[in-house]
Each structure stands twice: as C-alpha cells, then as structure tokens.
Amino acid sequence: MEPVLRMQGISKSFPGVRALQNVDFELLPGEVHALVGENGAGKSTLMKILSGVYTPDEGDIQLKGTSVVNAGPKAMLDAGVSVIYQELNLVPHLSVAENVMLGREPRRAGGLIDWKAMRAEVKKLIAQFNLKLDPRTPVYRISPAYQQVVEIIKAISLRSDILVMDEPTASLTGNEVERLFEIIRQLRSQGVSIIYISHRLEELWEVADRVTVLRDGERITTKPLAELTVPDIVRNMVGRELTEQYPVTEIETRDEVLRVEGLTKAGVCSDVSFAVRGGEIVGFSGLVGAGRTEIMQIIFGYLKRDSGKIFIHGKEVDIRSTRDAVRNGIALIPEERKRQGLILGLSVFDNAALAVLDRNSTFGVINFKKLSDLIHRIVETIGVKTPSPRQLVKFLSGGNQQKVVLSKWFVRDCDIYIFDEPTRGIDVGAKVEIYRLMQSLAQRGAAVIMVSSELLEVLNMSDRIQVVYDGRIVKEFRRDEATEEGVMKYALGVAGSVA
Amino acid sequence: MKLDVKHILKTYGIFLAFLLICIILAILSPVFLRWNNILNVIRQSSIYGVMAVGMTFVILSGGIDLSVGSVLALSGIIAAGAATAGVGIFGIVALGLLVGVLCGLFNGLMITLGKITPFVITLGMMSIARGLTLIYSGGRPISGFEGAFRFIGGGFILGIPFPIVILAVTVLIGWLVLTQTRLGRYTYAIGGNEETVKLSGINSNFYKTMVYVISGLTSAMSALILTSRLNSGGPNVGQAYELDVIAAVVIGGTSLSGGRGSVWGTLVGALMISVINNGMNLLGINPFFQLVVKGVIIIGAVFLDRLRDQAN
Ligand SMILES: Nc1ncnc2c1ncn2[C@@H]1O[C@H](COP(=O)(O)OP(=O)(O)OP(=O)(O)O)[C@@H](O)[C@H]1O
Numbered sequence: 001m002e003p004v005l006r007m008q009g010i011s012k013s014f015p016g017v018r019a020l021q022n023v024d025f026e027l028l029p030g031e032v033h034a035l036v037g038e039n040g041a042g043k044s045t046l047m048k049i050l051s052g053v054y055t056p057d058e059g060d061i062q063l064k065g066t067s068v069v070n071a072g073p074k075a076m077l078d079a080g081v082s083v084i085y086q087e088l089n090l091v092p093h094l095s096v097a098e099n100v101m102l103g104r105e106p107r108r109a110g111g112l113i114d115w116k117a118m119r120a121e122v123k124k125l126i127a128q129f130n131l132k133l134d135p136r137t138p139v140y141r142i143s144p145a146y147q148q149v150v151e152i153i154k155a156i157s158l159r160s161d162i163l164v165m166d167e168p169t170a171s172l173t174g175n176e177v178e179r180l181f182e183i184i185r186q187l188r189s190q191g192v193s194i195i196y197i198s199h200r201l202e203e204l205w206e207v208a209d210r211v212t213v214l215r216d217g218e219r220i221t222t223k224p225l226a227e228l229t230v231p232d233i234v235r236n237m238v239g240r241e242l243t244e245q246y247p248v249t250e251i252e253t254r255d256e257v258l259r260v261e262g263l264t265k266a267g268v269c270s271d272v273s274f275a276v277r278g279g280e281i282v283g284f285s286g287l288v289g290a291g292r293t294e295i296m297q298i299i300f301g302y303l304k305r306d307s308g309k310i311f312i313h314g315k316e317v318d319i320r321s322t323r324d325a326v327r328n329g330i331a332l333i334p335e336e337r338k339r340q341g342l343i344l345g346l347s348v349f350d351n352a353a354l355a356v357l358d359r360n361s362t363f364g365v366i367n368f369k370k371l372s373d374l375i376h377r378i379v380e381t382i383g384v385k386t387p388s389p390r391q392l393v394k395f396l397s398g399g400n401q402q403k404v405v406l407s408k409w410f411v412r413d414c415d416i417y418i419f420d421e422p423t424r425g426i427d428v429g430a431k432v433e434i435y436r437l438m439q440s441l442a443q444r445g446a447a448v449i450m451v452s453s454e455l456l457e458v459l460n461m462s463d464r465i466q467v468v469y470d471g472r473i474v475k476e477f478r479r480d481e482a483t484e485e486g487v488m489k490y491a492l493g494v495a496g497s498v499a
Numbered sequence: 500m501k502l503d504v505k506h507i508l509k510t511y512g513i514f515l516a517f518l519l520i521c522i523i524l525a526i527l528s529p530v531f532l533r534w535n536n537i538l539n540v541i542r543q544s545s546i547y548g549v550m551a552v553g554m555t556f557v558i559l560s561g562g563i564d565l566s567v568g569s570v571l572a573l574s575g576i577i578a579a580g581a582a583t584a585g586v587g588i589f590g591i592v593a594l595g596l597l598v599g600v601l602c603g604l605f606n607g608l609m610i611t612l613g614k615i616t617p618f619v620i621t622l623g624m625m626s627i628a629r630g631l632t633l634i635y636s637g638g639r640p641i642s643g644f645e646g647a648f649r650f651i652g653g654g655f656i657l658g659i660p661f662p663i664v665i666l667a668v669t670v671l672i673g674w675l676v677l678t679q680t681r682l683g684r685y686t687y688a689i690g691g692n693e694e695t696v697k698l699s700g701i702n703s704n705f706y707k708t709m710v711y712v713i714s715g716l717t718s719a720m721s722a723l724i725l726t727s728r729l730n731s732g733g734p735n736v737g738q739a740y741e742l743d744v745i746a747a748v749v750i751g752g753t754s755l756s757g758g759r760g761s762v763w764g765t766l767v768g769a770l771m772i773s774v775i776n777n778g779m780n781l782l783g784i785n786p787f788f789q790l791v792v793k794g795v796i797i798i799g800a801v802f803l804d805r806l807r808d809q810a811n
C-alpha cells in the first residue's frame with residue numbers, strides 16, 4: 001500500500017538541543033500508528049514539523065507522493081493534516097460550537113454569523129459519536145474528557161485524512177478512554193490515518209496497528225504491535241532493561257501525621273474524613289470530577305471549606321491560606337502543570353526554587369550558592385532533560401515540565417505531600433524514579449497522598465486506597481484487598497450505593 | 500560559532516538603538532557631547548528614571564500604576580509645605596516619602612484585598628492625590644526653601660549633580676532587589692503566573708502590595724528632587740508623567756503583560772526619552788513635532804519587543 005505520509009531524514013535542532021536526528025516516518029492509509037519515546041525524545045517536535053509549525057533543518061515530507069516541506073501550518077491544514085496538541089487549545093468562554101467552527105463560522109448575507117447553521121453542523125458531528133453534549137455549552141464547563149472530544153470533533157470537521165493525537169488520554173479515566181478508543185476505531189474504519197502518541201503503553205494494543213519508537217531524537221524501530229510486548233517497547237525507549245515498573249519497599253508506618261474530619265464544602269465534597277500516618281502512601285481513586293482535586297485544595301488552604309477540621313500530628317490546625325498550609329508542612333503538587341504548577345516564562349531554576357526561597361534567604365536576600373546546589377541536585381535526580389537550569393520552562397517537553405513541578409516540592413522538606421496526578425505525561429522510566437522518590441519521602445516519615453486516575457498506579461503504590469464518588473469517600477481498601485474491579489465499582493458509584 | 504546578527508539585534512536592540520541615536524545627535528549637533536549637556540540630559544532623566552524603577556516593579560508583577568504623577572504632586576506639595584514651615588531636612592524627606600508610601604499602600608491593599616484591577620484603582624488614586632494636592636495648596640504653588648532642602652535637586656557630589664547620584668543608587672538598589680531578594684523573584688513570578696505563586700505557598704498579596712508601595716516611594720523620591728530643584732511645589736506638576744514613566748519602562752523592554760524585563764532596560768528607556776527631548780531641542784525642532792516623534796519611538800520599541808518574543 002502506498003503511504004499517505006512519508007517523512008524522510010528529518011533533523012531539527014534548538015539552541016543547545018538536538019531534538020531530532022535523521023528520522024524516517026511513514027503512515028499508511030487507515031492505519032493507527034503509535035509514536036512513543038521518553039520525555040523529550042522528540043515526539044511532539046516531529047508532529048509540529050508535520051503540521052508546519054516548525055520547519056525542519058533537514059529532511060523531506062511527502063503527502064500522497066507530493067513534497068510539502070516548508071509549506072506552513074495553513075497549507076498543511078488544507079492538505080488534510082490536523083493535530084490535537086498535547087496542551088488543549090480551546091477558548092474557554094466560547095461555546096462548543098464556536099470552538100469547533102472557530103475561524104470557519106458559517107455566515108449569512110451581510111457577514112453576520114449564522115448561529116443556526118453553526119449549531120446544526122456541530123450537532124451533526126456530535127451525533128456521529130453518540131455523545132450527550134449541547135453545542136451551546138461554554139467549553140470551560142465541560143470535563144477535560146469532553147474537551148478532548150471537542151478538539152477531536154474540531155479536527156474531524158476539517159475532514160482531514162491525517163489526524164495526530166498528542167497524548168490524548170493523559171487526562172482521561174477508564175470509561176472516557178474507552179469512549180475515545182471507539183472514536184478512533186470509527187475514524188480508522190472511515191479511512192482516516194491516525195498518529196497516536198501516549199505514555200500509557202498498555203493501551204497501545206487496543207487501538208494501534210504499528211508503533212515507532214524514538215529515543216534521543218533518533219528513530220529506533222518501527223514494527224507492528226502484534227510482534228511486540230510492553231517490555232520490548234520499554235527496552236527500545238530507554239535503551240536498557242527496566243526491571244520493575246512499580247518498586248516495592250517495606251516502609252514502617254509511624255504515628256498519624258494528618259487527620260481530616262468532616263470536611264465539607266457545598267457542591268464540592270461532604271463529610272470527608274480520613275487519616276494518614278507517617279511512612280504511608282494513601283491513594284485516592286475516583287472519576288474525573290469526583291471531587292478529589294478539590295478535597296486536596298481545601299486541605300492545602302487554596303479553597304475555603306464550609307466546615308471540617310484538620311489535625312496535624314494530633315493537633316488541630318487552622319489553615320486559611322496556602323501559606324498556612326506550607327508552614328504547617330503540607331505540600332501540594334497540583335494537577336494542571338501549565339496553569340497551577342509552572343511559570344512558563346521563567347527558567348527551570350526559578351521554577352524549581354519557588355517554594356524554597358523563604359528557607360534559603362536571610363532578611364529577604366537569597367543565598368544563591370546554597371540554593372544552586374540544592375536545585376541542581378534535585379533536577380539531576382529527577383532527570384529533567386534540559387540544556388541548562390537557565391532554560392525557560394516553556395521550551396521543555398511536556399513531561400519534562402511535569403518533572404520541574406515535582407522538583408519544586410521535592411526540594412522542600414515537608415511532613416505531608418499531596419500529589420495530584422503526579423505522573424501525567426511522564427515516561428515509563430521516569431515514573432519509576434518518581435515512585436522511588438515518593439517512597440523515600442515516606443521512608444523519611446512523611447505522609448504521602450497520591451490522587452491518580454491511573455488505576456494500576458494507585459493499586460501498586462498505595463498502602464491504602466480511598467475511593468471518592470460524588471464528593472464523598474465511599475470506600476477504603478487495604479492494599480491486600482484492593483482489586484481493579486473492586487475499586488472501579490465504587491468509583492462508578494455502583495456498589496455500596498450512597499445514601 | 501558564527502556571529503548571529505539577528506540574535507544580537509533582538510537581544511540588545513534597545514541598547515543599540517540608544518547608541519545609534521546618540522551617535523547621530525553627536526554628529527548633527529556639536530553641543531550634544533559637551534560634558535555640561537550630558538550631565539543636563541541625565542539630570543533631566545533622573546526624575547522619570549527614579550519613578551520608572553518603581554514602575555518597573557509594578558509592570559513586572561503584571562500591574563500598572565497610573566497614579567505616579569499625582570502622587571508626585573502630593574508628596575511634593577507636602578514636602579514644600581513642611582519646608583516653608585521650617586521643618587528640618589530629615590523631617591521634610593521623611594514626610595514626603597511617607598506620603599508616597601501611604602498612597603502606594605492604599606493602591607496595593609485595594610488591588611489585593613479589594614480585588615479591583617490595578618488600572619481602575621490607580622486611576623482613582625490619580626484623581627484623589629491630585630485633588631488632595633489642590634486642597635492642601637489652595638491651588639497656589641508653595642515656594643522658597645532653605646539651603647539644605649535645595650541640595651537634593653541642585654547640589655553636587657564630586658562634581659556630579661545629586662539627582663544623578665540618586666538615580667544611580669535607585670537603579671542599583673532596584674537591580675539588587677529584583678535579582679537577589681525574594682521580593683524581586685516573587686515579583687517576576689507573580690507577573691508570570693500568580694496562581695502558581697499562590698499554590699507554592701507564597702503570600703502573593705503581600706508582595707503585590709509591596710510593589711505598589713515601592714512605586715509610591717519612588718514617586719515621592721522624584722517629588723523631592725523636582726520640588727527642590729524648582730524651589731517650588733506646585734499643584735499642577737507631574738501631570739501626564741505616568742505616560743513618560745510607563746514609556747520608559749516599555750521602551751526598556753519590560754513586557755506589559757508582566758514577568759519579563761529589567762531595571763537596566765528601564766534606565767536606558769528613561770535616558771532615551773531624555774536624549775530625544777534634548778536632541779530635538781538642540782536641533783530646534785518644533786515642540787509639537789517632538790510629541791509625534793516620541794510616540795513613534797514608543798511604538799517602535801514595543802514593536803521591537805514583539806520581534807524578540809517571536810524569536811523565542
Ligand atoms: N521551542 C523549543 N526550544 C528549545 N527546545 C525545544 C523546543 N521545543 C522542544 N525542545 C526540546 O526538544 C526536545 C524534544 O522535545 P519534544 O517536545 O518533541 O519531546 P516529546 O517527545 O514530545 O516529550 P514528552 O513526552 O515529554 O512530551 C526536548 O529536549 C525539548 O526540550
């Protein structure tokens with residue numbers, strides 16, 4: 001079969017970084033082609049070259065046999081290539097319909113927007129996927145999963161025959177992922193070719209036909225998935241054998257560090273009570289929107305609560321602001337890195353140092369010498385791939401940005417660490433490092449909370465699991481009694497029906 | 500490594516533009532490079548320059564302070580009142596600075612605790628401070644000061660006009676605070692993404708307030724220089740100064756959306772405005788025309804800034 005897309009000998013460098021080196025990539029008609037590699041391997045860069053956002057230093061791109069290199073984003077879009085980027089690109093206060101038709105709004109005579117036609121068109125697209133979604137809803141009101149779907153609908157409405165999805169499942173949970181896979185299969189059957197980037201390797205076999213592995217900007221292999229296993233792919237990605245995906249250690253549990261009693265906030269959560277001991281890792285499972293993030297933000301003093309008490313080391317504390325929380329030894333690693341975790345225009349160093357400036361300064365003057373040692377060490381340990389700590393965070397790959405957010409809190413000695421989706425967008429090798437770091441925090445006597453939508457991660461890393469449904473803790477599992485089905489049942493609100 | 504002309508232009512564009520203008524003026528007018536003229540130009544820029552250092556903090560934090568000109572007038576008139584009432588030099592200075600600090604504090608608290616945008620609050624303060632100045636002075640200037648106070652605007656240290664010394668020290672301190680202290684780093688961070696700063700356990704409201712206090716303080720410093728130099732505090736001084744001050748900051752490459760910039764750029768921006776004014780005077784250009792030229796230069800500077808952004 002003649003490939004619809006052929007990229008040949010693609011190279012691309014940025015100041016201090018060789019992002020891609022002589023990469024070949026082919027896409028067959030109606031194929032779902034997975035693209036994997038470590039953080040910073042060059043996946044997103046290759047796709048931005050395909051979409052015309054970047055021009056390659058070297059190499060050729062052919063669409064159905066015609067060379068289109070240096071054509072620019074508009075031309076690539078017209079030629080039928082659309083990309084759903086790693087970071088969603090929707091306008092929050094515009095409606096679903098407006099977002100989908102942005103820049104192509106149907107007009108009536110006189111240039112006025114034809115709202116009726118616009119909604120009808122978008123409704124038709126939504127119906128294709130059997131979704132319950134009102135085209136008039138503003139985008140900020142719908143869940144991340146549905147936002148992802150809006151991006152997909154937008155891409156499809158362009159009638160592209162090549163669709164790139166850069167980590168579409170990173171912020172989705174079980175059912176939503178299933179939903180997305182159905183959409184992908186449906187598109188494939190319509191003859192659309194799809195490039196699919198993901199760090200969740202297990203899911204590749206469900207949707208993809210072939211896989212290409214990148215490492216350090218070079219193509220390592222391209223093969224049908226049927227001929228490979230997860231360990232095969234991992235070996236190609238990291239260049240060595242990865243012995244364990246979830247490290248195991250015995251950590252002695254100590255006295256209770258954090259206790260929450262009857263935490264309530266109208267419309268967000270009600271009567272949430274739990275406790276975490278030193279040396280424990282407690283997982284929080286649940287669907288997107290169940291209220292896990294908000295519960296943690298209340299504990300961290302970022303959201304106000306209506307009622308409820310927080311105890312640290314047995315003493316009640318009055319937390320009214322994030323500063324109070326940090327002073328009481330709480331750290332929160334937030335879920336949305338771009339909006340809440342990073343300052344994109346500042347350097348890796350500045351971002352990683354943000355939470356420890358108070359501890360490394362006298363009378364407000366920063367002790368840079370002491371601080372530099374600290375930051376360099378942590379950036380090294382976590383493995384942030386950057387040409388230098390002076391690099392602006394906006395130039396890092398998505399996963400490396402996430403590592404910077406983690407660095408910020410790992411450098412600060414806290415008693416309680418709350419991780420909200422800590423491994424979102426992180427590659428397999430780095431995940432293991434992060435799990436190890438979490439364990440070392442616990443080893444040190446800290447109480448660790450992990451909110452995660454990756455069920456396997458929660459099951460394997462937690463000593464106990466709290467399942468949250470509709471703003472309440474509906475079930476607690478000990479490690480030895482938790483199973484995938486068990487947790488899922490409560491997360492969906494099917495079992496132990498809430499009164 | 501080859502010399503990357505484009506890169507150099509984009510990084511140091513404003514400094515190069517400044518040099519270029521100086522060279523052209525030096526060629527066109529023999530007076531331009533005379534020591535006296537140079538001192539004169541810098542002394543003129545000191546009034547804007549000192550205020551612009553404070554404004555740099557505000558703009559870096561993602562805010563704006565429109566009240567600087569009126570706050571200058573208020574501080575100046577109070578200092579003038581104190582001076583004619585026979586208050587000692589330290590009393591005059593302390594009183595003048597206190598007025599500026601209080602105005603800044605009001606701005607900062609209203610913005611952080613009142614959650615009203617900087618534009619609106621400082622616009623209100625612009626009117627309030629001007630009104631208070633008129634009330635206090637009854638609309639008439641207050642003039643005629645004793646020796647010690649005259650020194651601030653008119654004195655020399657080692658042959659260098661004292662306002663220039665103040666400007667140099669202010670820029671230096673501004674630079675040190677921005678690069679070496681928490682207040683400085685947080686100012687950049689707040690301008691970059693305030694939500695992230697809050698979620699890092701930092702009391703961003705405190706630091707945001709401080710930024711307006713600094714701006715009030717530098718406005719008061721300029722007030723002392725100007726009042727002393729004119730030997731008079733007037734109810735109408737400082738009108739439209741906010742425009743030149745903001746222009747100096749923006750020409751200096753500080754991003755109006757916050758998070759990026761430096762006081763060195765601001766210093767060049769302030770000098771640039773002064774040099775252009777001086778040059779056009781030397782060349783005998785119609786003052787009405789001068790306004791147009793200044794406007795073109797401001798737009799040109801921001802345009803340059805956008806090129807730099809795109810290069811990233
Ligand atoms: N605009 C840029 N300027 C400088 N460096 C860049 C830029 N874009 C990407 N890079 C660098 O190029 C390399 C490849 O980045 P890329 O975003 O393609 O990685 P990725 O494979 O998508 O990683 P991830 O899984 O973390 O998303 C990284 O080292 C990154 O820091």
Ligand SMILES: [Mg+2]
Binds near residue numbers: 398399
């Ligand atoms: Mg990427």
